[in-house]
Amino acid sequence: MTNRTQTGIERKRIGGAIVAIVTPFKDGKLDREAFNTLIQWHIDSGTHCIVPCGTTGESATLSHEEHMEVIEITVKTVDGRIPVIAGTGSNSTAESIMLTKHAKDAGADAALVITPYYNKPTQEGLYRHFMAVADECRFPMILYNVPGRTGVNMLPETVARCAENEYIVGIKEATGSLKQVADVINSCPKDFVVLSGDDFTAFPTLAIGGRGVVSVASNVMPKEMADMINAFEAGDLAEARRLHFKLFPLFKAMFYETNPVPAKTALAMMKKIPSGEVRLPLAPMSDGNRERLRRVLQDLNLI
Numbered sequence: 001m002t003n004r005t006q007t008g009i010e011r012k013r014i015g016g017a018i019v020a021i022v023t024p025f026k027d028g029k030l031d032r033e034a035f036n037t038l039i040q041w042h043i044d045s046g047t048h049c050i051v052p053c054g055t056t057g058e059s060a061t062l063s064h065e066e067h068m069e070v071i072e073i074t075v076k077t078v079d080g081r082i083p084v085i086a087g088t089g090s091n092s093t094a095e096s097i098m099l100t101k102h103a104k105d106a107g108a109d110a111a112l113v114i115t116p117y118y119n120k121p122t123q124e125g126l127y128r129h130f131m132a133v134a135d136e137c138r139f140p141m142i143l144y145n146v147p148g149r150t151g152v153n154m155l156p157e158t159v160a161r162c163a164e165n166e167y168i169v170g171i172k173e174a175t176g177s178l179k180q181v182a183d184v185i186n187s188c189p190k191d192f193v194v195l196s197g198d199d200f201t202a203f204p205t206l207a208i209g210g211r212g213v214v215s216v217a218s219n220v221m222p223k224e225m226a227d228m229i230n231a232f233e234a235g236d237l238a239e240a241r242r243l244h245f246k247l248f249p250l251f252k253a254m255f256y257e258t259n260p261v262p263a264k265t266a267l268a269m270m271k272k273i274p275s276g277e278v279r280l281p282l283a284p285m286s287d288g289n290r291e292r293l294r295r296v297l298q299d300l301n302l303i
Helices: 005-013 032-045 064-078 093-106 123-137 156-162 178-187 199-207 222-233 237-253 261-269 287-299
Strands: 016-020 049-051 085-087 110-114 141-145 168-173 193-196 212-215
Touching (some): 016 222, 032 222, 064 093, 093 110, 110 123, 123 141, 123 156, 156 178, 168 178, 178 193, 178 199, 193 199, 199 212, 199 222, 199 237, 212 222, 222 237, 237 287, 261 287
Parallel strands (some): 016 049, 016 212, 168 193, 193 212
């Protein structure tokens, strides 16, 4: 196993309630003012880390120039107060390397790199892809396994192989399987950061040794998500469990339609962003689901 001390600081800082932040648009373009305001709200609310340009940030429809600007704005606005984990993954290894190098140069703390989607690599292909990014960029990297989006499941034994690289510091596990999360935790070094990729499994993932969650719901209720993690880490399991079930209706509402449509719609209803606009091929939320979402937000006293 390679020397892992160089990335020790980054490993210790990564965890908690990590928001996969939405990218606000206005008339088809990045709404910089709204984005700055949103980032500041998260910091004020106690969010532990921010992920710009993740799936929730509609990274697939951002141009390279927009992608880079979103990361740069995040780093500048955060100004070192909490870690920035930049989404830099692609189904092209060369593109992943290019975006990860940019995130490193921009001052992000780590990169979140998704398993290549659509081309469905083998486990060996996944391993070689992540090794190439890590070795070329030499920058703390968190793997992102979300088979429902990519069509390929990165198996625990492959994660363990990758974890031998000092720059691969953790994984966002979004299979929804606690068995797979447990297998990853058991297979990897003790300092390897395992994060839930689903709000539903955040609390149980913490209970079996995970370090936090990359959260969609944190877009809407950042303080409560952070409070849940803080309560767990303080040993107050009853309070953490209470907050988990308080948030549960929101967890469900965030997937009434494809993420991030409900999150952006909710933020617009709450007047946290001027517009819930999404980019094609995503479409605005249907009237029926908007009403269902509105009722959940009302029940939670958010509107």
